[in-house]
Structure formats: C-alpha cells, structure tokens
Amino acid sequence: MSAPPIVEFREVTKRFGAGPLVLDRLSLAAQPGEFVSLIGPSGCGKSTILRLIAGLSAPSGGTLTVDGMTPDDAAAELAFVFQEPTLLPWLTVAKNVELALKLRGVPAADHAVLRQRVLDLVRLGDRGDAFPRQLSGGQKMRVSLARALALTPKILLLDEPFGALDEMTREHLNEELLAIRGAAAWTAFFVTHSVAEAVFLSNRILVLAANPGRVHTEIRVALPYPRTEETRLSRPYHDLVADVSRILRTAESAAA
Amino acid sequence: MSRKLLNVLLPAAIGALVIAAWYGVRFALSDDTKFLLPAPDRIVAALIEQWPDLGRAAYNTTEGALLGFGLSITVSFVLAILLSLSPWVRVGLYPYLMILQMTPVIVIAPILVLWVGAGLKSVTLITFLICFFPLVVNTTQGLVSTDRHLVELFAMWRASRWQQLWHLRVPAALPYFFTGLRIAATLAPIGALVGDYTAGSSAGDGGGLGFQTIIYSNQAKYPALFATAAVTCVLGFIFTAGVLALSWFALHQWHDSYERPDK
Numbered sequence: 001m002s003a004p005p006i007v008e009f010r011e012v013t014k015r016f017g018a019g020p021l022v023l024d025r026l027s028l029a030a031q032p033g034e035f036v037s038l039i040g041p042s043g044c045g046k047s048t049i050l051r052l053i054a055g056l057s058a059p060s061g062g063t064l065t066v067d068g069m070t071p072d073d074a075a076a077e078l079a080f081v082f083q084e085p086t087l088l089p090w091l092t093v094a095k096n097v098e099l100a101l102k103l104r105g106v107p108a109a110d111h112a113v114l115r116q117r118v119l120d121l122v123r124l125g126d127r128g129d130a131f132p133r134q135l136s137g138g139q140k141m142r143v144s145l146a147r148a149l150a151l152t153p154k155i156l157l158l159d160e161p162f163g164a165l166d167e168m169t170r171e172h173l174n175e176e177l178l179a180i181r182g183a184a185a186w187t188a189f190f191v192t193h194s195v196a197e198a199v200f201l202s203n204r205i206l207v208l209a210a211n212p213g214r215v216h217t218e219i220r221v222a223l224p225y226p227r228t229e230e231t232r233l234s235r236p237y238h239d240l241v242a243d244v245s246r247i248l249r250t251a252e253s254a255a256a
Numbered sequence: 257m258s259r260k261l262l263n264v265l266l267p268a269a270i271g272a273l274v275i276a277a278w279y280g281v282r283f284a285l286s287d288d289t290k291f292l293l294p295a296p297d298r299i300v301a302a303l304i305e306q307w308p309d310l311g312r313a314a315y316n317t318t319e320g321a322l323l324g325f326g327l328s329i330t331v332s333f334v335l336a337i338l339l340s341l342s343p344w345v346r347v348g349l350y351p352y353l354m355i356l357q358m359t360p361v362i363v364i365a366p367i368l369v370l371w372v373g374a375g376l377k378s379v380t381l382i383t384f385l386i387c388f389f390p391l392v393v394n395t396t397q398g399l400v401s402t403d404r405h406l407v408e409l410f411a412m413w414r415a416s417r418w419q420q421l422w423h424l425r426v427p428a429a430l431p432y433f434f435t436g437l438r439i440a441a442t443l444a445p446i447g448a449l450v451g452d453y454t455a456g457s458s459a460g461d462g463g464g465l466g467f468q469t470i471i472y473s474n475q476a477k478y479p480a481l482f483a484t485a486a487v488t489c490v491l492g493f494i495f496t497a498g499v500l501a502l503s504w505f506a507l508h509q510w511h512d513s514y515e516r517p518d519k
Binding site: 103131 | 403408409410411412413414415419423424428430510511
C-alpha cells in the first residue's frame with residue numbers, strides 16, 4: 001500500500017483537562033477505502049479516536065491528519081453516524097436528510113435528487129414524508145446512515161451505530177452497509193462492542209487496551225468481499241471471531 | 257359506553273349536581289341571607305340584562321389580555337434567547353426576573369398608572385407582567401435542554417450559532433414554550449381583569465371586567481357580580497382553547513405528548 005494514508009495518527013495523546021491520559025502516543029494509519037473497526041474495553045478511548053478525527057475534540061499532543069489536512073479543514077469529507085439515530089423529531093425523514101445538505105452548503109437545487117438517492121439506497125425511498133417516531137429503531141438508524149451518505153463523505157465515522165438494535169436487525173444492517181459501500185468506497189472507522197460485527201464488516205480490526213488507550217493488537221481480516229449471509233456460516237469467519245474474542249480478553253486483562 | 261360519550265356526560269352530570277346543590281343551599285338559607293347566593297337563573301337574567309355593559313367590558317378586557325399576552329410572548333422569546341446564550345447571562349439576570357415576579361401587581365399598578373396613565377396601556381402592561389414569567393422560564397429551559405447528541409451533530413456539520421439556534425434549539429424548545437404558554441393563557445384574562453380593577457379607567461370606550469366588578473360591587477348588584485365571574489371564566493376557556501389548538505398544530509405530528517398517528 002503506497003497511497004498516502006487518508007487518516008494518520010502520529011504519537012497522538014489525549015487527556016481531558018487535568019484528567020488521566022485517555023490516549024497514549026497512539027499511532028495508526030488508514031488507507032483510502034479501508035474499513036477499520038475499533039474494539040476494546042470501556043475506557044480504551046475508541047469513541048475519543050472518532051471524535052478526534054471528526055474534529056469534535058482536539059488532540060493534546062502529537063499530530064493527526066485527515067486527507068493531509070487538519071480535521072477541521074477536512075470537515076467536508078467527514079460524516080458521523082452516532083449511536084443514537086439523532087434525527088430531528090420535528091422534521092420528516094426527507095427534511096432531515098435535506099437539512100444536512102443545506103447546513104453543509106450543498107446547493108438547494110440538488111437536495112431532492114441527492115435525498116431520494118440515499119433514501120432509496122437504504123430502502124426507505126417511500127418513507128420520505130414519515131416523521132421519525134413513525135419508524136422502527138432499525139429504520140431510524142438507516143435514515144441516519146442515509147443522511148451521512150448524502151454528504152458523499154470520503155470518511156465515514158460510525159460510533160456503535162447498531163449497538164441498540166436487536167441481533168437480527170443488526171445483521172441485516174451490517175449486510176446492507178457493505179452492499180451500499182460497494183457503490184462508493186469511503187473509508188470507514190467503526191466503533192463496536194460486537195466481535196462478530198467487527199469481523200463481518202472490516203478488513204482491519206484494531207483491538208485497543210485501556211488506561212491509557214493504546215493499540216493492543218492489529219488484526220487483518222482476509223475474508224473476501226462481498227460478504228453475505230454465507231460468510232457468517234464459513235469456517236474462516238468463525239475462526240476469526242474466536243481469535244479476536246481471545247485477543248479482546250487479553251486486552252481487557254492488560255487493562256486491569 | 258364509549259369513552260367519548262363519558263367525556264361529555266361525566267362533567268355534565270357533575271354540573272347538574274352542583275346546580276341542584278346550589279338551589280338546595282339557597283332553599284336552606286333564611287330569607288334575609290338569600291342575597292348571598294343568587295339563584296343560577298337570576299345570574300343568567302343579570303347576564304342578559306347587563307350585557308350591553310358586560311359585553312363591552314369583556315371586549316375591553318379581551319383587548320388588554322391579548323395585547324399583554326402578545327407582548328409577553330414577544331419579549332419573553334427574545335429574553336429567553338438572550339438567557340440561553342450563556343450561564344453568566346442567566347446568573348446575572350435571574351435575580352431581577354425573580355424580583356419582578358415577586359413584586360405584587362397591586363403595588364406595581366399605581367406606579368404604572370403614574371407612568372402611562374390609567375386604562376388600556378396600564379392593563380396591557382400588568383397582563384404582560386403576569387404572563388411573562390412562566391413563559392420566559394419555560395422557554396429558556398427548553399432552549400438550554402437541547403439533546404447533547406443533536407448539538408454534536410450540528411457541530412459535525414460546522415453549523416453556525418444562528419443555524420444551531422434556528423434549526424435546532426428553537427424547535428426543540430417548542431414543547432417547553434407551549435407549556436409556558438398554557439400557563440400564561442390562563443393568567444392573561446385574570447391579569448387583564450386585575451389590571452383593570454387596579455388601573456382601569458372608564459374613560460374612552462369604558463372600562464373592562466375589573467372596572468365593572470367595582471361598579472357592581474358598589475351598587476350591590478350581586479347577581480351581576482356572579483355573571484361577571486362567569487364571563488371571565490368563559491374568556492379564560494377561550495384563551496386556553498386557543499393555545500391548545502396552537503400547540504396541537506405545532507406539535508401533534510412529532511411530539512410524544514400527542515398520540516402517535518399510526519403504529
């Protein structure tokens with residue numbers, strides 16, 4: 001991989017105020033188009049890593065570049081999907097997507113087309129007039145994802161987006177997410193608590209250790225894309241889930 | 257029996273019972289004390305007989321109530337936005353809002369009369385003072401209670417302060433604003449009546465219901481006094497119904513305080 005990394009942490013440290021170190025000289029790099037999952041015990045700073053990339057929070061030391069820029073300058077290339085759907089309840093599904101476009105400065109003439117394209121992508125093209133409360137948890141999350149995709153990000157940051165959903169819905173959305181990604185290969189940073197989810201989605205998993213947060217082990221997931229329901233039944237998938245679970249346990253005991 | 261029918265029948269039955277009890281108490285009163293509780297039919301008769309005066313008074317009170325109510329909405333909205341900007345603004349201004357709220361209207365009224373003269377202006381200002389507090393407190397609370405995750409989302413979009421205010425904080429504060437508005441709506445006619453009672457004037461197009469109360473009280477027209485009370489109640493109901501309708505219009509599609517349309 002010779003392309004310059006799209007996200008690069010060099011010796012990044014982070015502490016909040018006078019508190020303990022959250023991240024200790026963290027170095028990591030992601031190539032364009034990679035799907036990187038962050039997994040680790042609570043307190044390992046995985047959400048903090050996303051917030052740093054997003055520019056919602058600034059590093060205390062070290063350098064962090066996003067597509068060769070500061071996170072703030074790269075704002076137009078970033079989209080964030082939070083654990084909650086974070087839809088505005090007073091706007092319809094369509095208006096929720098369009099507000100993101102409007103506030104990010106996308107010309108109004110393009111709103112309707114872009115909005116319809118991403119809603120179709122998450123199979124909610126016919127629910128544009130619905131209010132968020134009329135949708136199920138999984139549907140809300142899909143709208144949230146569509147809204148992020150509407151901004152055509154180069155980098156998508158996902159902070160446990162499917163954590164609150166039931167197993168079945170989560171698996172369906174995992175498959176959908178990969179299928180959508182086939183069309184436009186953004187780089188993904190995906191925080192999760194689920195080993196199975198991390199293995200299914202990523203081509204690289206970073207297992208983090210806590211107190212202070214640091215990379216414990218890096219695992220490449222060589223399973224071929226496209227991944228489908230079949231992938232979950234395959235032997236290599238199960239072996240990887242077992243491996244990652246074991247490594248996660250050592251990372252957890254390293255923290256204690 | 258359907259729920260809807262009960263919703264109407266139950267209050268109606270209680271009303272009938274109260275009226276029956278009313279006549280009962282009157283029957284038990286001795287002849288020289290019967291004037292203390294005029295019979296409901298006498299009150300209705302007084303209402304019809306006094307309508308030229310009462311109707312005009314009700315109109316004037318409504319005018320003062322609406323003006324004061326409108327003024328309090330406008331001022332409280334602007335002030336709530338100011339207060340929401342920083343905790344320091346709140347720390348600095350809250351004590352004075354409290355003082356304003358705690359000073360009895362009865363004391364303020366003569367001062368207002370001194371400043372702007374008796375009549376509509378004073379009545380409007382007194383109504384404003386009474387309605388203002390619940391509105392500003394609730395709206396401010398709403399503006400600063402915005403969901404933290406939504407604030408982060410807007411930060412992610414690098415939305416300006418004004419965009420955040422207009423697209424996020426103000427709509428998110430609407431349910432709080434309407435809570436304040438419902439309280440203010442019940443206070444507005446009472447405020448206008450008290451204002452009229454303490455700072456009203458019969459000059460111009462005549463006084464309002466408060467002024468009328470003084471007149472009937474002095475003339476010992478007790479059934480008319482009861483009729484005045486009834487008119488004030490109706491006014492309060494109209495104000496409240498108006499606000500409930502507005503609230504429904506603004507919130508029913510999305511807010512959890514209204515039933516879900518489907519699902």
